[in-house]
Amino acid sequence: MLGTTGTGVFFGLVAALFLAGWIVLMQRGLERGGGARLAIFTMSVSFLGLTVPWLLWEHWRAVLPPLTPLALFWFLAAGMATTGVGPVFIAAATRRIGAARTASIRLLDAFFAFAIGALFLGERLSGRAMVGVALIIGALALLQMDRPTSGTAATGTGLGSGVAFAVTASFIYAAGSILRKAALLLLPSAAMGGAGEGVAGILVTLPVLALAREGEGLGSAFQRRYLDFWLSGICAAIGAVSLNVAMEHLAVPVAVALRNTSPWFALILVPLLLGRQQRPGPWTWVSTGVLTAGMLFIVLR
Secondary structure, three states: OOOHHHHHHHHHHHHHHHHHHHHHHHHHHHHOOOOHHHHHHHHHHHHHHHHHHHHHHHHHOOOOOOOOHHHHHHHHHHHHHHHHHHHHHHHHHHHHHHHHHHHHHOOHHHHHHHHHHHHHOOOOOOHHHHHHHHHHHHHHHHOOOOOOOOOHHHHOOOHHHHHHHHHHHHHHHHHHHHHHHHHHHHOOOHHHHHHHHHHHHHHHHHHHHHHOOOOOOHHHHHOHHHHHHHHHHHHHHHHHHHHHHHHHHOOHHHHHHHHOOHHHHHHHHHHHHHOHHHOOOHHHHHHHHHHHHHHHHHHOO
């Protein structure tokens, strides 16, 4: 059997794989005519479908810690960031620069977490962390050198805005990770973390979809043509819960470093799920490598 460390490593890599699948399948859903609201709704339902049975099982075994109002607040706040708001920017970025580039830029959440800690928590700026920041800046420059093969950026009209959306999403997810860490310190339950994300996403999207005009409303989410969004949502739910499990067995920086191998999985999944004509260019691979190095310098400082 796997020990505590082995379990954490396993779930960290599972999180990376499924979070890569989330973005790639989202791109396929967007290309087939879906919108961000449907993507968030299906993802939120997937979170609840995965975590509610888990919560009931923990309650039946009497191992679920008591839910306090403060813990509930932090879980919902984290969910609003990572399920209610973040995916809107992920979808906008994916439309413009594709899943592979969007997944690579998501590595910036380690940089933003470091910056927040330095600015507001008084964390010390180490030399290794500064090297990581320099590598990340260089990687973003390298990322511009490949011409995208999908999205509006393929015609040169959306590259800058796509990168901006992806960077904004990365900041939102970094903030969400900090909020979730605060929640898990009060109530250490990976299932509760996933349920909080599902509830937050439902609260954001359900009123909008219920009031939307015909063809864009709640009923359209269950049409067969949006199956990719459901598969994407399931991947997101499995990835997020797996990350929470990894954080329970490993130091948070190590779990985050494992999760941040997801761009490498995305580079492999893009041609498999979207077609060889959308395979990432060589500079995207190089940039992802430099971004990964920069993230490691920051996270494992």
